[in-house]
Every structure is written in C-alpha cells, then in structure tokens.
Amino acid sequence: AQSVTQPDIHITVSEGASLELRCNYSYGATPYLFWYVQSPGQGLQLLLKYFSGDTLVQGIKGFEAEFKRSQSSFNLRKPSVHWSDAAEYFCAVGSPTGGGKLIFGQGTELSVKP
Amino acid sequence: DADVTQTPRNRITKTGKRIMLECSQTKGHDRMYWYRQDPGLGLRLIYYSFDVKDINKGEISDGYSVSRQAQAKFSLSLESAIPNQTALYFCATSDPQGDSYNEQFFGPGTRLTVL
Numbered sequence: 001a002q003s004v005t006q007p008d009i010h011i012t013v014s015e016g017a018s019l020e021l022r023c024n025y026s027y028g029a030t031p032y033l034f035w036y037v038q039s040p041g042q043g044l045q046l047l048l049k050y051f052s053g054d055t056l057v058q059g060i061k062g063f064e065a066e067f068k069r070s071q072s073s074f075n076l077r078k079p080s081v082h083w084s085d086a087a088e089y090f091c092a093v094g095s096p097t098g099g100g101k102l103i104f105g106q107g108t109e110l111s112v113k114p
Numbered sequence: 115d116a117d118v119t120q121t122p123r124n125r126i127t128k129t130g131k132r133i134m135l136e137c138s139q140t141k142g143h144d145r146m147y148w149y150r151q152d153p154g155l156g157l158r159l160i161y162y163s164f165d166v167k168d169i170n171k172g173e174i175s176d177g178y179s180v181s182r183q184a185q186a187k188f189s190l191s192l193e194s195a196i197p198n199q200t201a202l203y204f205c206a207t208s209d210p211q212g213d214s215y216n217e218q219f220f221g222p223g224t225r226l227t228v229l
Contacts, residue, residue: 004156009154032216034216036220042222042223043118043221043222051216090156099162100208100218101172102159102218104149104157105156106154106156
C-alpha cells in the first residue's frame with residue numbers, strides 16, 4: 001500500500017537560512033508526488049508536483065524539490081526562508097492508476113525566527 | 115471568486131446532532147473529495163466521487179455519508195455527531211485530464227467542533 005512519511009513534525013529556521021523538509025514515500029512504481037502548503041486559516045495550496053522527467057522540479061514562492069528514486073524521497077528545499085513561509089507543509093503521493101486519490105503525509109510545521 | 119467554496123466555515127454542534135457540510139466548485143471538475151485534518155495525522159480521505167453517479171468510501175468513512183447533488187456540489191453529512199469528529203474538514207476537486215492529473219484543488223476548510 002502507498003504511504004507517505006514526513007519525519008519532522010516541527011522545524012524552526014532563522015529568516016534567511018536555507019530549508020529542507022523531508023518526505024519519504026512507499027509505492028511500487030513511480031508515483032506522482034506533490035507538496036502543498038497550508039497557511040494559518042487557509043486551505044491547501046499546491047507548491048509543486050512531479051509526474052515524470054527532470055527529477056528537480058521548481059515550484060512557486062522559490063521552492064524546489066528533488067525526486068530520488070533510490071531513496072524513495074521527494075524533499076522540499078528553499079535557499080533562503082522568508083517570515084511569510086511559516087506554515088504547515090504536506091507531502092502527498094498519487095498514482096497513475098489511483099483514480100486521482102492522494103495519500104498525505106502527517107505534515108511538517110515550519111516556524112521562522114526573525 | 116474562489117473556485118472551491120465550503121459552508122459553513124466554522125460550526126459548533128452537540129453530540130448526537132445531524133450536521134451537513136457543503137462544498138461547491140466552479141472549476142468544472144468531475145472529481146470531488148472530502149478529507150478531515152487532525153493534528154499530527156495529516157489529511158485523511160473520507161469519501162470521493164468521480165461523477166454524480168459514482169461515490170466511493172475512503173479511508174475513514176464510518177460515521178459519515180455524502181451526497182453528490184450535481185457536478186458542482188458535494189455534501190458531507192454527520193448523521194449523529196460525536197466529539198471525536200471534531201476536526202478541520204476540506205473539500206477538494208480534481209480533473210483527470212492532461213498535466214493536472216492527480217492535482218487537487220482545495221477549499222478553505224470547515225472547522226467543526228462537536229461538544
């Protein structure tokens with residue numbers, strides 16, 4: 001069965017520092033991979049997605065993620081964090097045969113120190 | 115105007131009451147989903163619908179029912195609410211065509227508290 005693990009429940013970084021949020025998945029074939037962000041009181045907004053091709057994908061707000069098949073990972077990165085990036089981040093996996101369903105990780109809450 | 119709307123945005127109810135959460139979308143998508151979000155558990159799928167006549171149970175459907183009144187409307191009901199159904203509920207839509215396959219678009223959420 002598909003599953004997604006985000007090992008870090010809460011991360012705090014200083015403004016201007018780099019960020020990496022971890023995501024590991026379990027799936028038998030190449031999955032579709034997503035990162036969503038949830039700002040306080042808001043719904044989920046798609047940051048980026050990977051279906052195939054180049055394993056380094058660029059998203060909105062300066063985020064990028066790299067698909068590493070050998071490590072079953074899809075980690076999210078940003079070179080310089082802004083205070084407005086404080087939010088909860090969710091990794092999700094879908095499949096070509098999954099009928100559009102997504103499996104979400106537990107989420108990582110990001111706090112940004114001034 | 116928002117593409118996916120949910121009403122109400124906040125609701126407090128009592129144990130045993132029937133409650134309905136509504137979702138409407140203007141994206142023209144056939145597929146709609148209901149999730150609940152609990153701290154530390156992420157989002158879990160309650161029900162999903164691929165079209166008006168196709169409704170399917172998700173991971174945690176017990177205690178919930180749904181109705182797909184039209185392509186644009188998908189309602190979630192709690193027939194007899196209980197306190198452990200206190201959560202944040204999200205509706206989402208998706209279009210299975212082309213590059214957007216699997217990408218889901220979310221409403222703003224409904225915060226439900228069952229006392």
